Amino acid sequence: MQLSREQLLKSYWQMRTIREFEDRVHDEFAAGKIPGFVHLYAGEEASAVGVCTELEDRDYIASTHRGHGHCIAKGCDVGAMMKEIYGARDGLCGGKGGSMHIADLSKGMMGANGIVGGGPPLVCGAALTAKTLKTGGVAVAFVGDGGSNQGTTLESFNLASVWKLPAIFVVEDNGYAETTASGWSVGGSQVERAKAFGMPGVQVDGLDFFAVNAAAREAVERARNGDGPSLIHVKLHRYYGHFEGDAQSYRDDGETARLRKEFDALAFFRQRVTEAGLLEAAELDEIDRQVAGIIDEAVAGAEGAPRATEADLLTDVYVSY
Amino acid sequence: MADKTYREAINEAIRQEMRRDHRVIVMGEDNAGGMGAPGEDDAWGGVLGVTKGLMPEFGRERVLDTPISESAFVGAAIGAAATGLRPVAELMFVDFLGVCFDQIYNQAGKFRYMFGGKAVTPVVIRTMYGAGLRAASQHSQCLYPIFTHVPGLKVVIPSSPYEAKGLMTQAIRDDDPVIFFENKAQYDESGHVPDDAYTIPFGEANITREGDDVTIVAIGRMVNLANQVADELAKQGKKATVIDPRTTSPLDIDTILESVEETGRLVVVDEASPRCGMAADISAQVCEQAFKDLKAPIKTVTPPHTPVPFAPELEDAYIPSAPKIRAAVDEVLAA
Numbered sequence: 001m002q003l004s005r006e007q008l009l010k011s012y013w014q015m016r017t018i019r020e021f022e023d024r025v026h027d028e029f030a031a032g033k034i035p036g037f038v039h040l041y042a043g044e045e046a047s048a049v050g051v052c053t054e055l056e057d058r059d060y061i062a063s064t065h066r067g068h069g070h071c072i073a074k075g076c077d078v079g080a081m082m083k084e085i086y087g088a089r090d091g092l093c094g095g096k097g098g099s100m101h102i103a104d105l106s107k108g109m110m111g112a113n114g115i116v117g118g119g120p121p122l123v124c125g126a127a128l129t130a131k132t133l134k135t136g137g138v139a140v141a142f143v144g145d146g147g148s149n150q151g152t153t154l155e156s157f158n159l160a161s162v163w164k165l166p167a168i169f170v171v172e173d174n175g176y177a178e179t180t181a182s183g184w185s186v187g188g189s190q191v192e193r194a195k196a197f198g199m200p201g202v203q204v205d206g207l208d209f210f211a212v213n214a215a216a217r218e219a220v221e222r223a224r225n226g227d228g229p230s231l232i233h234v235k236l237h238r239y240y241g242h243f244e245g246d247a248q249s250y251r252d253d254g255e256t257a258r259l260r261k262e263f264d265a266l267a268f269f270r271q272r273v274t275e276a277g278l279l280e281a282a283e284l285d286e287i288d289r290q291v292a293g294i295i296d297e298a299v300a301g302a303e304g305a306p307r308a309t310e311a312d313l314l315t316d317v318y319v320s321y
Numbered sequence: 322m323a324d325k326t327y328r329e330a331i332n333e334a335i336r337q338e339m340r341r342d343h344r345v346i347v348m349g350e351d352n353a354g355g356m357g358a359p360g361e362d363d364a365w366g367g368v369l370g371v372t373k374g375l376m377p378e379f380g381r382e383r384v385l386d387t388p389i390s391e392s393a394f395v396g397a398a399i400g401a402a403a404t405g406l407r408p409v410a411e412l413m414f415v416d417f418l419g420v421c422f423d424q425i426y427n428q429a430g431k432f433r434y435m436f437g438g439k440a441v442t443p444v445v446i447r448t449m450y451g452a453g454l455r456a457a458s459q460h461s462q463c464l465y466p467i468f469t470h471v472p473g474l475k476v477v478i479p480s481s482p483y484e485a486k487g488l489m490t491q492a493i494r495d496d497d498p499v500i501f502f503e504n505k506a507q508y509d510e511s512g513h514v515p516d517d518a519y520t521i522p523f524g525e526a527n528i529t530r531e532g533d534d535v536t537i538v539a540i541g542r543m544v545n546l547a548n549q550v551a552d553e554l555a556k557q558g559k560k561a562t563v564i565d566p567r568t569t570s571p572l573d574i575d576t577i578l579e580s581v582e583e584t585g586r587l588v589v590v591d592e593a594s595p596r597c598g599m600a601a602d603i604s605a606q607v608c609e610q611a612f613k614d615l616k617a618p619i620k621t622v623t624p625p626h627t628p629v630p631f632a633p634e635l636e637d638a639y640i641p642s643a644p645k646i647r648a649a650v651d652e653v654l655a656a
């Protein structure tokens with residue numbers, strides 16, 4: 001374990017923030033307060049945070065339709081995110097993007113993406129910028145098991161390998177592409193796919209923040225050293241459905257309740273750091289308490305925020321037209 | 322000022338912008354050519370030689386050959402633009418848009434809006450269009466109406482070497498995503514092109530002939546044909562205004578409306594398919610905004626609603642020609 005005490009505290013803070021944020025969005029959506037399509041990341045926290053803990057401001061990430069966790073892990077403002085999800089005028093994207101397009105380029109977050117497999121080519125571009133301008137930065141594409149089958153993703157593996165880009169592909173395999181099992185829909189293995197494109201690939205357990213983080217550290221170091229792309233296949237689970245409102249009849253009865261007990265990255269982290277004497281349980285309890293307050297404030301702020309108005313409809317299409 | 326070809330004009334615009342701004346890079350299939358192959362470097366300079374000579378001057382780091390993988394490299398150009406470069410990417414034939422369109426219309430075209438005005442995506446996507454080279458259905462289409470349909474994209478269609486250089490320079494300096502259409506039958510066309518860099522603003526139509534009897538709006542290579550028709554008409558004492566919109570997004574509809582107000586007669590010439598194309602769009606806007614000025618029904622000159630055929634006799638029958646434009650103009654003048 002090479003993470004400092006501050007990094008450990010921050011990582012737990014971010015994972016707790018994601019969990020709390022998503023659980024709360026689930027409740028508020030069910031109460032009819034949030035419009036549109038929402039896809040929640042709860043259960044997958046160790047992946048976003050395990051990877052982004054290794055990143056710096058100069059680094060970029062691109063996300064998926066299930067993007068809230070990646071945003072939080074890359075440092076997006078939680079209050080502005082919640083406002084965006086509510087469609088508020090001072091949301092992170094002015095209420096024009098919503099949950100599926102939440103982004104903050106100033107934080108290196110190139111956007112959640114409504115198109116499955118939309119992110120990897122963009123990440124090749126961010127990696128090309130880093131390489132061309134010699135910023136020392138790297139770029140990470142998060143993609144689901146569903147997105148791993150898109151041509152854009154496989155083409156990006158090839159391009160990143162051919163151009164030796166400082167890119168990292170993180171395949172978050174939560175077992176389902178919408179309703180379809182990844183065990184059925186993915187031909188071959190993710191790790192073997194990576195090797196076929198000439199890059200290292202490794203599978204890690206998404207329950208274990210430290211395993212994800214170690215794999216990310218190696219991939220980031222390789223990318224920063226100019227040695228090219230890597231792939232990390234994270235096996236994990238989502239606590240909620242594909243989208244909010246999904247009845248999840250394709251899952252086993254009791255599957256999600258069981259996952260909350262057996263596959264809880266936060267509980268796993270807590271046990272590891274307290275048993276190793278790295279952090280005190282009381283410190284983690286305090287984070288839990290503070291984060292709950294922050295999410296309460298974020299929801300209250302979003303509920304009371306001014307809505308986007310018709311005057312906003314025509315702005316932000318072009319820089320000039 | 323020297324005579325230069327349409328090809329040389331585009332090359333010169335890119336070269337001068339690459340010298341001016343180190344963030345400008347070029348990428349595409351065989352844009353230098355011969356990458357990893359045993360023979361000549363810079364073997365092609367793009368399939369029709371438009372980017373020839375850039376790689377020897379700027380190196381492989383700024384002139385990138387790509388795998389045949391449009392989704393990845395067009396998307397990479399867009400991602401690079403959003404993070405600090407100013408890429409000029411080549412989609413060899415616009416017919417290939419089907420394998421990368423998502424990155425253009427769902428990503429590049431929407432970033433700024435979806436991200437609340439905080440994204441800037443200064444990418445240029447160069448692409449070849451147009452029939453006439455017996456290249457058949459999958460290498461001859463126009464397709465600029467599809468891009469024009471998408472908010473967030475700018476669409477540029479230069480009609481001459483002079484226009485090509487000025488519009489390309491503007492495209493590279495522009496902060497929005499630009500789709501730049503090059504007519505493959507015009508690369509060897511020569512014309513006066515200033516040596517120094519210059520820009521032609523988007524959304525400002527060019528009036529290439531002035532007359533008060535009829536207005537002809539023509540796009541891309543069709544501008545030359547419209548000019549021919551106007552010159553023939555002039556010999557017979559009829560005066561046509563020819564308008565080259567230069568860009569279909571933004572579209573300078575005001576110049577067209579002002580001319581129609583004066584002439585009362587309009588012919589729109591477009592090599593794109595007739596349904597939901599530029600001819601239909603411009604006609605609709607004129608009907609909506611200047612119906613009272615029209616002295617005759619609008620005529621459009623377009624190909625039929627078919628794929629582009631291969632056989633020379635069929636392709637010649639397909640493409641709008643000067644005689645077809647003349648016939649439409651005569652009909653409008655007689656009405």
